[in-house]
Amino acid sequence: MSVTLRSELVAAVREKTALLILGTGVTLSATRSHELASWTGLIRHGVARIQDLRPTVPKRLLQDIERLLRDPTADNLIVAAERVTALLKEIPGGQFDKWLRDTVGKLKLQDTSLLQSIRDLKAPICTTNYDTVLDDYLDLSPITWRDGAQLQVALRGESKAIAHLHGVWSQPESVVFGYGSYGDAIHHGYSQALVRALSALHTVIFIGMGEGIKDPNFAGITKWLKSALPDNTSPPVVLLTESEVKRSYDDFTARGVLPLSYGVSHDDLAPYLGDIAREASSSKPGEPRSLTWEEVCGYLGRLFNRLYRDYQPDIVVAMSGPGNFAPAYCMKHDTNDTPVVCAVTFPSRMPKSISEQQFLTAAGAAGWIHQRTSRWDIYLPNVINYLPLGTKILLFDDRVVTGEAQRRMALLLTSKGFEVKRAALIIHPQVEHEMDYYELALEGEYYFPWGGKLGRSVR
CATH class of the missing domain: 3.40.50 (Rossmann fold)
Structure with a gap:
């Protein structure tokens, strides 16, 4: 390269x-490699259409086209395509136009x-x-x-x-x-x-x-x-x-x-x-960026390809409920049924609400893994405790701003003998050096389809 x-x-x-x-x-x-997206596939379909519409076409003409396709150089494909075009245009009823409509005109994303x-x-x-x-x-x-x-x-x-x-x-x-x-x-x-x-x-x-x-x-x-x-x-x-x-x-x-x-x-x-x-685009603050569902889905599909080219985790851990969409949608592309578990995250504030207190008591009794940062109390499901040493864990969030939560959780899980990598859909440029996988590095404000400023608050 x-x-x-x-x-x-x-x-x-x-x-x-x-x-x-x-x-x-x-x-x-x-x-996804539809045959009509290629020259050879399109020419072969044209031959089949000619045979269907003009059964009296001389066999030698079609045999010549097939011979050209067996050695698909640029020159041979040019000649084959010209012959298919000419034969279709000879048939009454605008058959060349209809053939285009029924082939490349019907390709679907x-x-x-x-x-x-x-x-x-x-x-x-x-x-x-x-x-x-x-x-x-x-x-x-x-x-x-x-x-x-x-x-x-x-x-x-x-x-x-x-x-x-x-x-x-x-x-x-x-x-x-x-x-x-x-x-x-x-x-x-x-x-x-x-x-x-x-x-x-x-x-x-x-x-x-x-x-x-x-x-x-x-x-x-x-x-x-x-x-x-x-x-x-x-x-x-x-x-x-x-x-x-x-x-x-x-x-x-x-x-x-x-x-x-x-x-x-x-x-x-x-x-x-x-x-x-990403490298060519500016990460300087500017006008707030609103990401559409279409954009987000494209980014996550691309992120999945990068992940599974390099890492292939045994388990994916979503870092919070609000941030769960990104890893959940990303893993919809997975054919290996890699499990995705979700952490439960609360702001590190006092006093705790009654529902939060009840959950913390239950989580502690069940042996959930607790990690505290300057802003968050994070609880991982206790299934993590039963994974074998060396398990490949991917910490995944929709966005990472300071990186503290993922950083602390990665250190904790690494100390337990797991292999850990970190991912997010969007990160702040200041944490770019420590993230393993991400799609966008943005310094300004941005809005996910499911949230507001920095993907969370109401816009």
């Missing part, structure tokens, strides 16, 4: 000079983790995909190469739109499916709009292009970039897994693109982009 390239990406995002170009890997992630990370980069977005899964999630309008002046505005991030470089399913006349170069399908004004936008933005980041060498869209864009911006001092960067970098480094650099590893598996991409977004 190149430290230099990564720092340049952080700077580009911070300085708002980055342009994201998203490939099929993004839609594959969002739809299944996983928001990567899309949330892309959203947090706050950079203008282009995509080579024909679907609108990302557009719908971000509530952005699709702009295509046919939209003229609007395209440049979208590429500069000055409108609520996503630029679909090869068209969008809802505008079939815009779909460029199978052309090997921009010159075959895109007018001169389009190229000029890209040149002006890229000259201002500088840094192009390819995301979801892991199979870029085999992706006709990627091949076309990189060829165009190399010819349109030959003296670009900030060459495009493509984000890949470690194995993809090792396997295809020379092929990518030959295209004028610098590969950068984001991790071992595709699951590492969302956390990697989330880290870049």
Whole structure:
């Protein structure tokens, strides 16, 4: 993993000079690898539709397409896609348009983790995909190469739109499916709009292009970039897994693109982009930030991926009742049924209420673990006492401000022979160095959907 390239990406995002170009890997992630999100899957479906609508189609034509798919290079996929397009358009009744609607037009969002990370980069977005899964999630309008002046505005991030470089399913006349170069399908004004936008933005980041060498869209864009911006001092960067970098480094650099590893598996991409977004964003106090349910769910899905990539706890301890939502929702992604237990937390104040006194008496009799901080009295369920030595415990809260409560509890549990790590959805920057897992470091005020200031009081 190149430290230099990564720092340049952080700077580009911070300085708002980055342009994201998203490939099929993004839609594959969002739809949990739906076959129609890939070129080969889409072409095979097109072949099946042709056979259904035109049973007299010469077998040799379909056999030629199948032969091309068995060796899915960019050139072969281009030829196969062109043949599918031509055959569908020959059938009366607008069958190519209907096929787009019934395939990419019906892809549904299944996983928001990567899309949330892309959203947090706050950079203008282009995509080579024909679907609108990302557009719908971000509530952005699709702009295509046919939209003229609007395209440049979208590429500069000055409108609520996503630029679909090869068209969008809802505008079939815009779909460029199978052309090997921009010159075959895109007018001169389009190229000029890209040149002006890229000259201002500088840094192009390819995301979801892991199979870029085999992706006709990627091949076309990189060829165009190399010819349109030959003296670009900030060459495009493509984000890949470690194995993809090792396997295809020379092929990518030959295209004028610098590969950068984001991790071992595709699951590492969302956390990697989330880290870049976090480092690029300011943590200074400003206007209060209100997080939506959609944002929170995306953050927690991403946090789960990071947790289970690195740690995989045996038990999760929610630090309080009010803070229980974050760990409970985060663990809904868990397929291992990792237990989540909740601490009971009271303010360290006197006098105690009658109900609190009754609970403290019962908790003490049952052997609950008690930890006192300057502000809180925390009680952990006594099941902790019966866990075997070495049990991996994750202390998890919705937010950590001073870190005292988690810090003291971690020391107490470590002294009992457990392995302990700490997590939170949001932390104050002053405790960043001591937290193992978190999503946002915010210094100012923020509001969860279930609470007010700092996620708790009424706004």
